[in-house]
Amino acid sequence: MRPLTVSSIGALAAAALASLALVPTAATADTSPRTALAASAAAAETPGATQSLPLLPLPGTRADQSPAAASSVGLPPREVHPFSMIGIVWRDPSVELHGTVQVRTRARGGDRWSDWQTLATHGDHAPDLGSQEAAGPARGGTAPLWVGDCDGVQVRVTAAPTSNKARPSLPSGLRVELVDPGADDESPDPAADEDRTTVATAADEAGAQAAAVNAGLTTSDGLEVKALSKRASELEATQFNPALAPAKRPFVGPRPGIVTRRGWGADERLREKKLHYTRTVRAAFVHHSATGNGYRCAQSASVLRGIYRYHVQSLGWADLGYNFAIDKCGRIFEGRAGGVAKPVLGAHTFGFNQNSMGIVVLGTFDTSAPSAAAVRSVSRLTAWKLGLYGGNPGSSVTMVSAGGKYAPGKRVRLRVISGHRDGFTTACPGARLYGKLPTARTGSAQLQGR
Structure with missing residues (x-):
């Protein structure tokens, strides 16, 4: 680190x-x-x-x-x-x-x-x-x-x-x-964009490692995980989780397109090199970044690079705390390194980072409502990622607390798609985004075919 x-x-x-x-x-x-x-x-x-x-x-x-x-x-x-x-x-x-x-x-x-x-x-x-x-x-x-x-x-x-x-x-x-956060991603000069990408994603050991964990999922330039149909996603799911036998008809939503860490310009030299995983993904915790709503969608990568640098260099964490990020235009971004389809251990919900994933919607939603595009992307992402591990977005699951709002070792019943406030004493993800979680759960279950 x-x-x-x-x-x-x-x-x-x-x-x-x-x-x-x-x-x-x-x-x-x-x-x-x-x-x-x-x-x-x-x-x-x-x-x-x-x-x-x-x-x-x-x-x-x-x-x-x-x-x-x-x-x-x-x-x-x-x-x-x-x-x-x-x-x-x-x-x-x-x-x-x-x-x-x-x-x-x-x-x-x-x-x-x-x-x-x-x-x-x-x-x-x-x-x-x-x-x-x-x-x-x-x-x-x-x-x-x-x-x-x-x-x-x-x-x-x-x-x-x-x-x-x-x-x-x-x-x-x-x-x-x-x-x-580094060079603005709105540069009108394509050559400048290419230079920035080359610098930010230098072909060093860490950059190669971050790309390798998404092998076979990305476009040829490595900037985005390719979207897949529902049928193709269900067939692919059994590769990640053999327990999802095709005969059991896995409920997996179509894989959405996801901007990779290389795509948003993560400097892989900042983070800790070792990747950490949990056993599975049983729940998704939704957050807001509380960074304000004054960014343009063209600046989303810069906002994410800023949060990444703040989490690692200012707070001393191993990497970006969240597993995924979603901007106001509904674009989905890979968060913490380790592979978009894998159960990567994050630092998003104190007490419940094990066997879960953290999704941050960029913005502040205490009094401002999230965009419909962002809420739809929460549904799209959870329908796919939870589906890989057999998760039903409309149900609940028992999680074991590691401390915080609940005593260490306490078994807590939580929604499979929860807000941050469900696992910790906080206003996050803001009242207006929290109020949209029932919509996100319904949409996610529908995308899984439930």
């Missing part, structure tokens, strides 16, 4: 040296091994970048008060290297941030600041306790927010009052993470 670093993309390498004065020394000051990699080496190889800036007590806080003891910390308006996604992290992932996190940004090249935007402070996406991934250098963090192309930032974090009259406090080690 690559540790948290402050790096620069190749295209900004020269510019970074010339404009380094824009980013204070504190932005790169970190005495931990996370900054051991030389920026000069990373700049020429890694597309995208993460700037990590410490949050300090805001004016009005006692001058002798440390950031750990302050009830209000932040970052004054500051010009920084360009970024498109922002999140707040802290040292201990077991500690929750009780309070309000707000950010303002300034579009690159402009002089107007956005309104204050609030980040979701939930810490509910995480590897399960006791897993190898949880033992790594993980951090606590907010949901990241997509803000578009920006070069100015301001942050304020305020602790919530406590009921026992104790001084409000915040987690220690608070930092703002400014994520540049």
Whole structure:
């Protein structure tokens, strides 16, 4: 797993040296091994970048008060290297941030600041306790927010009052993470697109590994898993799961087209190289990314690259937490590496990552409704993937908790297609998306022929 670093993309390498004065020394000051990699080496190889800036007590806080003891910390308006996604992290992932996190940004090249935007402070996406991934250098963090192309930032974090009259406090080690997901996928120059793809999916060991697990499923260029008819999908299913004998008429929906990790430009060098699997896929947990709805469908790959970089470099996870992602246009994307048809272990629903898959719909759906296309794609994806493992989208299943909302070892009855809130105490996937899950279940069962 690559540790948290402050790096620069190749295209900004020269510019970074010339404009380094824009980013204070504190932005790169970190005495931990996370900054051991030389920026000069990373700049020429890694597309995208993460700037990590410490949050300090805001004016009005006692001058002798440390950031750990302050009830209000932040970052004054500051010009920084360009970024498109922002999140707040802290040292201990077991500690929750009780309070309000707000950010303002300034579009690159402009002089107007956005309104204050609030980040979701939930810490509910995480590897399960006791897993190898949880033992790594993980951090606590907010949901990241997509803000578009920006070069100015301001942050304020305020602790919530406590009921026992104790001084409000915040987690220690608070930092703002400014994520540049790499070259924009909307470049009008085909040659530039080809160059970016070549860089982002270099034919190294990790890239070859990520492609090999989808062997025989993708188009010749490896950018997409091919869609299949229902009949072809049912016949193919017995290859993945021999228990689905053709004589038993497997209920498998038609395989949808899926943009591969190579297709959305995942830099395979960021993630942990070892792939981890569970025994089967018994349930699907639906999430929203809480990254906001201000992206265009042409930017979906960039949003996903930003979340991937945030999960790995900022939160310290092995890979992107979700197994699949769906954008507002209904496009389905491969998430965590390991193979779209295989039972890949994710880090999406703390307590229930074993024998399940996590599907994130890109956007925030507390008050905004998801698109009909996105809901249909939840049905399409679950009809196929759950079908490979004998799952009935309209039924329920007993899962064993690994901790969190339910005590470790507790047997919990859940819907085969559940919302994140069903497995953890959270508002995710937002009330409006959660309300669409009955529609998704019905559509998924119909696609399976039930």
